[in-house]
Amino acid sequence: MKRTTGIRRLVLPVLILGLVALCLELRTGLTQAQFQDRSETSYEEVERQSHKEFPVPLTPLPKTITPCRACHGPEKDFPVNFKRREDLLVHRNVKLLHGGVRVWCLDCHHPDNRDYLLPLSDGKLIDFEHSYLLCGKCHGTKYRDWRNGIHGRRTGHWNGEKTYYLCVSCHDPHSPKFKPMEPMPPPRKPWAPKESPTKH
């Protein structure tokens, strides 16, 4: 009897240890495999996406202010002034509420060619149709979600051609906070019985 109990005492911990080791091994193997898989896919995905043209609609720019080079430029009336100013002579409708005091016009607009935005690290200028590339420089996680269709609106086909709404289609770049809107009417309340005059 004592011997059997002794064997049990020995066998049980060994079994438990074995099980735990097996679980750990399996888990590590799986995690590694998953991690490898994901990292490979995501890297390829990034590579693929960076060369891909997103089907975006035209930038909602007012016609009156473009082309910017009509006024801005070295040979024009408004030479580049790198000094940060709150009160502008023109563009008085632009109230900059983006990034507090840390951001101003020339953090996004190209100083020498206002028809374009500042370039990415490759040096190529970004036009207004591809402004999302510039937005992505600061808002990287949002940009990633937007590329995957998680952030922002899309219309068209779920399994085919779709139109991506640009960042600036929903967010005014100078004041990006989403503006509140009037809600549509609430549903009608169901018929409620009138209270009887006599109370029980």
Place this chain on the structure above:
Amino acid sequence: MSDQTGSNSSEKLRSATESGSQEVVKTDCTPSNNSTVLPDRRTFLAGAASLLGMMAVGSCSWQEFFQQQFQRMSKKEIEEVVARLQEDYKRKYGKEFVVGTEAPIDGTLFAYALDIQRCIGCRRCVYGCVEENNLSRDPQIQYIRVLRFKDGTMDLEQSDIYYDPEEVPEKGYYYMPVQCQHCANAPCTKVCPVRATWTEPDGIVVVDYNWCIGCRYCMAACPYMGRWFNFTDPGIPSEQVNPQTHYLGNRPRMRNVVEKCTFCIQRVRKGIYPKCVEVCPVGARKFGNLLDPNSEISIIIRTKRVFRLKEELNTQPRFYYFFAT
């Protein structure tokens, strides 16, 4: 006592059959002293049933009365039904209707995701759905209910659907639209006594309005209040009716049938996003194929924090709520 009566009448019947006489056998329910012959119970029931049948047939055409359940119909029968429906709708609304019967696309399993952090409770989805799916304006039917919760709470009983501020989003509140969750383990389809509602291979829970008997068991079984009943004929102005329809989707319904969200079956089976996804001004609504690992929905489930409503009921909804950040 009843045994005795039963044996008496059976004896009478037997004797009448044996003798071959043509005279009417008087049963216990016909008093012998009455000169007028009243119908017995069986004759009365048969008469009443046929009368009710005639009345039922009178309210619709013969073809409609004898129409089969959609899944059991042959191709030819479906074509006939579609032609008849298109003619009926044209007569009623004065428009050329398209009643589609597009089959599920192979390799698709639809799912939906809603970013609960983005939703601002503007109800654009509600009215987009009403227009697209020919929902009754009067009496009002809306497939989507937008619940408003106080921040930090998630008690459905305390939520409000009648909120009406000047502007949304309101400070201190968040919003959660609820509609049919297209459950993988749908309780509504299990309780239907006539199998008028079922889950399609692409995951959409549909209703055959012509087969529905209006018992509303499915409404009682649904824990999300995702089904609606037409107590009267749906009221849709002719100029607002959407003629692009699907047999299992947004074709005009009739009185006494149950209806529900179908993920805009008339659109998604053609590859187009559902209407509520397209009209959402903040892009909180996402839709896609669960079987495609690169679809929006798959990426959301893989990378974001998601939850499903009333998960503890094991209904396994294909409608996910998620937090994008």
